[in-house]
Amino acid sequence: MADNRNREELLSCIAVDDEPRALEVIRLHAAKTPFLNLQRTFRSPVEALAWLKDNPVDLLFLDINMPDVSGLSFRDLAGPSMMIIFTTAYSEYAVESYEQEAVDYLVKPIRYERFLKAALRARERQLAHRPQLQPIPAEAKEEDTISNSLFIKSGKKHFRLLIDEILYLEKDGNYLWFVTPERRLLSRFSIGEALEMLPGERFMQVHRSYIIALPPIKEVENHQVKIGSHTIPVAKAYREALMGRLAGRG
Secondary structure (H helix, E strand, C coil): CCCCCHHHHHHEEEEEEECHHHHHHHEEEEEEECCCEEEEEECCCCCCCCHHHHCCCCCEEECCCCHHHHHHHHHHHHHCEEEEEEECHHHHHHHHHHHHHCCCEEEECCCCCHHHHHHHHHHHHHHCCCCCCEECCCCCCCCCCCEEEEEEEEECCCEEEEHHCCCCEEEEEEEEEEECCCEEEEECCHHHHHHHHHCCEEEEEEEEEEEECCCEEEECCCEEEECCCEEEECHHHHHHHHHHHHCCCC
């Protein structure tokens, strides 16, 4: 496993794809990305799995459509500890890749801007490795209790978030983004866990991937709401309940 210094500063990764040209594109993109350490590339998923047994990495760039072992099957064989960015020539695989809790998926031909965006998402997830909700210290003042603020662990740091400052929460795999006007913090929570800890009179789920704060809503249009400069989707199943809450009926 990568040592502590590498885990803090670099993302160790490999690329697996049966197309030499695709591997060359990833190699060139990774070379331009200072926080990536591309250790190996493989055309054979079987060889890659054998290598990973003794050389686990942080991140896999993994083609979905390969002979012998598909990318989706590779994930199960490689184990859940390594993050995955799927690469594919077929956009219809996107849903399947997200069901695999992938960091992202890239459709070939892969542009560097899109590659960098996916790599940054992996880096943010790495920095937020195994964060947990931390209790408010016992010596905290009464007005600063869990009723109006939270301590969120993101990466190696703990952050105090005032509940009134939270605009919305967005699901990202096994993590949630806590979004305020000033910052975005990534922490390991499920939607259900977040709903349990947030005051129900102020927050509600409006989509399988979103919880919003009701007071900051600026406008509602069709199947979306505006909160500050952010546009949040509202699923059909939640729209009636949302409108009832905003009208004071919920």
